Amino acid sequence: MARVRTVEPEVRRRLIEAAAQLLADEGPSALSTRRLASSVGTSTMAVYTYFGGLPQLVQAVVDEGFTRLAAHLAAVPRTDDAAHDLLQLGWAYRQNAMENRELYAVMFGTASLGGYRRSESELEQGRYTFDVLVAATERAMADGQFRRDDAECVAAQLWSALHGFVMLELAGFFEAHQDAVEAVLLPLFVNLGVGLAAGASQRSAATP
Amino acid sequence: MARVRTVEPEVRRRLIEAAAQLLADEGPSALSTRRLASSVGTSTMAVYTYFGGLPQLVQAVVDEGFTRLAAHLAAVPRTDDAAHDLLQLGWAYRQNAMENRELYAVMFGTASLGGYRRSESELEQGRYTFDVLVAATERAMADGQFRRDDAECVAAQLWSALHGFVMLELAGFFEAHQDAVEAVLLPLFVNLGVGLAAGASQRSAATP
DNA sequence: ATTGTGGCATAACAGCGTTATACAGGATCC
């Protein structure tokens, strides 16, 4: 048994951080055990003692990415206007993706990276992120901004639209448009919001 | 100079097809020059004489994928109801993605595959696909189903929603939902359509 | 018949993920 690990080994933390850095700086192809090892100042064996292999290390990095995303979304202030909050969440979501392009690509990318494939753990992590959207959606329904509906399904619609825009933007398909956020994402959200509001009865004020 | 290449060399065609097959059957990691060579019955050099390297071969496969997608969308019949056609286009788009999961992932995936990165060529190919959506959107505006607006921007909204849903579905984030198409994609399109229609004046009937 | 050239097979090189092995050093026990 020996001593109990009370704190996370420093090398493990440093490996994750070095991997995230390498990913951000030079892209997925730079993520190799040897580069990681030399970057942290150890041997490639560290990857195997702490993670079991490169795919598991990538998974740890992805977990970190989801945690960071959740924190980024949680930092968005909650106002009385739930629909406005959803817009702000969307903006924060995109901003996080833009600031961690390569990481976002690995998190949601369908192409594999070094044998890494999404695991149940990631799907759950993604669902936590998703829950923030569901909560805001429910508030919008409670306030009468959206008509009553299955909040999960509605949030999934919002997520689809958001994620699709971000992916296409990251892939470079919107480079023709001057300001894709103003020209596409904002109207997309507004139009979808109009459709989601149709038939709803505003709670507070009258409806003459 | 010698003889002029009038027809595409057979080996080149077979390499592309073998690559697509290998990709579909065993995923991206199976795409190696040696496996391709043995599959086609040649040496790895063929990849370099005909394509210049693995990334360029992948690019040829992606080109093929975009061509196939465009053909798939072009096969959707055009009716009098442009909005209905857009729905059918969306369905065909998703179906194509589902039938060529790995290929779709490489086409739109941001993670690289064997050093392959999207080129200008692909962005153009993607824009051709996009044009089909733009055309249907313009018809919907002309018919008064959507209110007048920049058709490109509106089509980009539709594409974002569609692509986002497909990506999340492929990534497995909708596995909780029984039938994500019915529960998410369809209402997403309907709600977005309602928002896009708001303020439009039907063409046929009067506009007093 | 000779020459030249284009296409391909072979072999090598550097790098990859992974694994087996050996060693160092601290904790544990007698």
Add this chain to the structure above:
DNA sequence: GGATCCTGTATAACGCTGTTATGCCACAAT
């Protein structure tokens, strides 16, 4: 205090990868 174990790591090797240099061979042109 000395022997023992165990954990973490460095080294080296294996089989794989993409790529390139080399050489051969068949066919077109002269």
